[in-house]
Amino acid sequence: MTIKRQPLFDPQSFLAKVGEGRSIASYRKDQIIFSQGDPADAVFYIQKGKVKITVISEQGKEAVIAILDPNEFFGEACLAGQAQRITTVTSMVESAIMRLDKAAVVRVIHHEPAFSEMFIAHLLGRTIRVEADLVDQLFNSSEKRLARLLLLLANFGKDGKPEPIVAKISQEMLAEMIGTTRSRVSFFMNKFRKLGLIEYDGSIEGGIQVHSSLLNLVLHEQPEIRTGLPPPEGRS
Structure with missing residues (x-):
């Protein structure tokens, strides 16, 4: 009896196609993807384009805290229990963004080690970048x-x-x-x-x-x- 092997899971292929809990939307330049205060119920992945992440203080002052490029995730704080967005994300150029429902991300993390490895690498990279930004602000001119x-x-x-x-x-x-x-x-x-x-x-x-x-x-x-x-x- 021949045993049919399941094809290896490819994270990039998974993030390139619409599927269960996954959708792709196009955004024009300066279009808001989500706003501060919106429900945090999905993770996003940049297929093409560039986005900026901003935050607005209670006094109404806006600050840009990050600019992200293709192949980067954002909105992942929903996986740690964040109920509402604390930032606003806006496309800086024409962009193609994949939206992954929170449940879909949790499911693929649990069942696909290749995706888990990729996503953990992203989280570690983001943490290192935040730490470097803090050191930069504290000690550099x-x-x-x-x-x-x-x-x-x-x-x-x-x-x-x-x-x-x-x-x-x-x-x-x-x-x-x-x-x-x-x-x-x-x-x-x-x-x-x-x-x-x-x-x-x-x-x-x-x-x-x-x-x-x-x-x-x-x-x-x-x-x-x-x-x-x-x-x-x-x-x-």
């Missing part, structure tokens, strides 16, 4: 924080080749993400461009080419990088 953020947005350190930042990234958004003022971001962006660490034509919202030489600022802070003082206002 706003100049170094901006350099690190630009490198992360350009995918340095991730699988695949670094790429230009093609989504709309305003100076105000960069300032929010590193905890400083727009004027300081403008000062440092001009400084990085003069030093040949980045390139952009006209407005930075048209895209920024980040060069690997910017790593020198984060890792070694060469003497020529230290010259020049930013405007005195705001956080250092």
Whole structure:
């Protein structure tokens, strides 16, 4: 008697197709995927595009806390008992997002080790990133924080080749993400461009080419990088 073997489970194939508890939706630029206060009942996976995660304080102040790229999950806090969303997620470009019902995610985690391994790797990577962000905020200057953020947005350190930042990234958004003022971001962006660490034509919202030489600022802070003082206002 021939025993028919079940095909190996492929997480990427699972995350590419509609199925039980899984649906795919297209989002236009600046469209909200979920809002702060919405029920937390699903996990999302970015098939294509880019999203930003923001939070609004009781005083109405909005802050950008993360920008996510393809092959990343978000909304996973529902698996830890979060009943309502504490953030808002918005597409930054045209995006294709898979929605996985909470029950569907729990089921596949329990039954498919390959998916569990992939999802745990995602959670560990996110935890490491949050810890690094905290250390960055506590101990690094706003100049170094901006350099690190630009490198992360350009995918340095991730699988695949670094790429230009093609989504709309305003100076105000960069300032929010590193905890400083727009004027300081403008000062440092001009400084990085003069030093040949980045390139952009006209407005930075048209895209920024980040060069690997910017790593020198984060890792070694060469003497020529230290010259020049930013405007005195705001956080250092």
